[in-house]
Amino acid sequence: MRAAVLVAVMAAVTILLRFLPFLLIRGETPPYIAYLGRVLPPAIIGMLVIYCLKDVQPGDPSQLLPALLGTAAVVGLQAWKRNSLLSILAGTLVYMVLVQAVF
Amino acid sequence: MDHQVVRQAFLKSVPVMAGYVVLGIGFGILLRAAGYGVLWSLAMSVCIYAGSMQYVGVDLLTGGASVLTTALTTFMVNARHLFYSISMIDRYKDAGRYKPYLIFALTDETYSLLSDGTVPSEQEAHRYRFFVSLFNQSYWVTGCVLGSLLGAVLPFSTKGIEFSMTALFIASFTEQWLTSHDHIPALTGLLCTLLSLVVFGAERFLIPAMLLITAVLTLLRGKSVQGTVLCTAGSESAQGTVLRAAGSESAQGTVLCAAGSESAQGTVLCATGGEEGQRTAESAQRTVPCVSHEREEES
Structure with a gap:
């Protein structure tokens, strides 16, 4: 049951992220958002590397x-x-x- | 029904096939090893359909994560999808009935296939993109289900298979490192998370790490807006920038550091003299005069 809730949360947040720009953004992308779009992905990959190795x-x-x-x-x-x-x-x-x- | 478009979409999607099937199999085995069978694998690959998130999801399921941690982790791990969507807003604008699925299925790989914008015919563009997206997801779902089934019958021990997730992120990290000149975001991610791990412990460091990363990157942006300071202050970001100047291929004899709206985003376009190209970051920093101006003015 708890697992089903967590899977639903993961699915909902993922879907939300993919749809949000189509619902919200009209015209130019705000510069701060564009900045985060450039720097966040490599930082999060770095975070996930540490996350994977956390139990070592x-x-x-x-x-x-x-x-x-x-x-x-x-x-x-x-x-x-x-x-x-x-x-x-x-x-x-x-x-x-x-x-x-x-x- | 024009089968030509479907065929072209299939051919376009072939390069993704091997990757998705193999990574999907890895995920299925991992999920099976964590105690969740084929229906879970199917449900996750159909409903979540995000490779790295599903790998992390296995860990969240077994590690006893809270709903809040799960939501925030999903948000951070998949935040890049916001930006895929942003860049596809115009392209998917008139996609009609295909639009919901096109948006839903916009994964890293699908984005990389469709972001170049080439379509066999403008009239059939949306149907073509729809089938590329659909083929990709079918590979992923196939892999995930196959992995789960294989995991149940594999004749050898799968102990250590969980390293496939680690390997996935280390490979992305390495590739990212090799293709990017600006290593500050990647280092920020590593160091903030390490710090958070040390301070908060392995059970609850993820949320603080995400907040810290966002805060530090936001602060670094504020810094790099000041182009001249960036070039002379000797801060970490300035060193990264000047290093790039020293190795720049666009060395043209004149020394110029341009910092504009792009540099508001942390990237700075730098060029330095041809023979001087090998100068070390430090000497470049001392001797290279920097001019800061808006990118708009430049163009």
């Missing part, structure tokens, strides 16, 4: 090392090949092997 205990090598190596694999592959799908798949694989077979 830095003092515990069996958590820290897979996370570090997985991250390094994604960053390295992305910088090298610029193919997000490849980076995600390979990074996840590296992490899974590390947590299942090594640590």
